[in-house]
Amino acid sequence: MSLLIQHDSDTAALRRGTRRFLIFAALVTLALIAAIVVRQGVFRQTTNYSFVTDSAQDITKGQAVKIAGFRVGAVDGVSLKDDGQVVVTMEIDADHMRFITHDARVELRKEGLVGSATLEILPGPDKSRLAAAQARLTFSRADGLTALANQVRDEIVPMLKDVKVITGALADPKNGLPATLARIRDSADTLNALLANGNQQVNGIGAAATRVLGKAEEDLTHLGQTLEATNKRLPDMLDRTQQVLKHVEQITAEAEASVPSALRDGSAVAADMREIVSGAKQSWPIRNFVDAPAPATLKADSDPRGEAGRGR
Template identity: 30%
Template sequence: MSMEQDPRFKYLERKIGLFVLAALAGVVLVVALVGYQKDLFTSTYTLHFTVDRGTGFTKGMPVKLSGFRIGRVTDLALNNQAMVDITIEVAKKYHSWVRSDSTVKLVKEGLVGDSIVEVSVGSLDKPQVKDGDSLTYVKTKGLDELADEIAEKVKPVLIEVKEIISYVNDPEGDLKKTVRNLELLTRNLETTRSNADALLSGANRNLEGIARQTATLLDTTGRKIDSLDLTTINASLDRLPPLLDKTDAAMANLVQISDDTRLMTRQTFPLLPGLLSRTEELLFSTDRLMNTLNRSWLLGGTDAPSLDRTGKAGDSHD
């Protein structure tokens, strides 16, 4: 009776009812959000693919196409061939993008992001997959495999770097010897520079002496030139033109004589063959005449004069 009269308990049942309704609405909202995230209220179909190892795959991990979430992984099971069968659920509203040539692979979102199952977009000329069909899995290298591969590639480089460092630090190596030789060469260069400076100083002194001697020679030459009798030189130069004229006339006479000699030679050579032949005939006739005289009885030769057959002996006065 007193509780009914207490104002604090007035409308208590109504408040409790409102609180319960709000709690139920919150539960329903949470369930709706979870169901939306888990695709509980979306019409889906099931696809399968098989991998050689289930590392990196977990139930509930998202399935994405072109970076957009289209489903999730619902089951993982080990088959008779010791391989892993994986089942995914894909929303039917994305059914048109998943074709028979679509592939599945495990990738990471970013360098250190979460792993996801990525489905590639199929060709539009290929048929759409059906509920329960299988997709082809494309194996990708995990971080451990990539690390092993990088280590295998880097190992030879590290070995070569170690050998190079050992070679550089070797006190009897070529590099150390080269450095020592360079130091010795530097010291020798300093000595060579000192010698070169001394040589240049001596050369400068010699050049100064040569310059003084040259100046003296020029002065002497100038005095000799000044001492020359320009009048005599001018008179000698005045006599040069007539002498040159006489020389030109003599050369012209020599040229004329040479031309006349050449002309007489050309005129005489054609007559030489006839003169030679006539001379040979004259010599031959003279030789024959001399031979005849030698044989004649007048010169004591053997030939006697011939007698007239009509004459008589002893009748010389007739």
């Protein structure tokens, strides 16, 4: 009896345990499902926008849509229209709708040169009006590796063509590098000959210069002798000149003192004499005896130099 009773209690405990486990498992499953739903945005408020492009290349459903590098939504659908155009629908969180202006555009970018493609919504310059829900935005593709390669090719190809032309010109046998080198070689030969000739002439000039220098040295020797003789005689001559100059200075100093006053005196005396004579001439009764000068008449003389007899 006691065994039966013990067995019943164990079974009940097992049942309670099993029940608790099942309840817990169900709760975890429900939580997981709720998380997935929340994660999938089932309960999130969103707004759809779309754009049209020629190709769906690098665009896939669920692809991230970003604004300024932040994920704000995803591609909701990619569909092909009857005219061959591709319509791409994006689902954007309503919280981020304030960044999407009516002139915003969508750009497909690569993360790095070979990274995954993302769609970036670039707001337009007019911030005063936002894009309406379901609005169709403009689309463009950023330059990717292919565009970069094309750009590089566009720039490299003309350069390569120029290099080809230059190479061709250099290789021209008449006017190219070989001919130029040949001419340079000829010029170098001519220059060598010229230098050799110049050397000969310089040697000749050097000999002449040596002769001239020799003559100049002789002349300088003579000059030195003359200067020595002059040096011997010059001091005496200078002394005598100095003495003469002293005398002249003394005479000049005396003259400076005496001559101007003498001249002034002489001039004053002459002026006085003129005044006296003039006054005397004009004073009564002398003026009555002095004839005033009258217009002169020169005696006729048709041959003042006597050239009639013995001319020029």
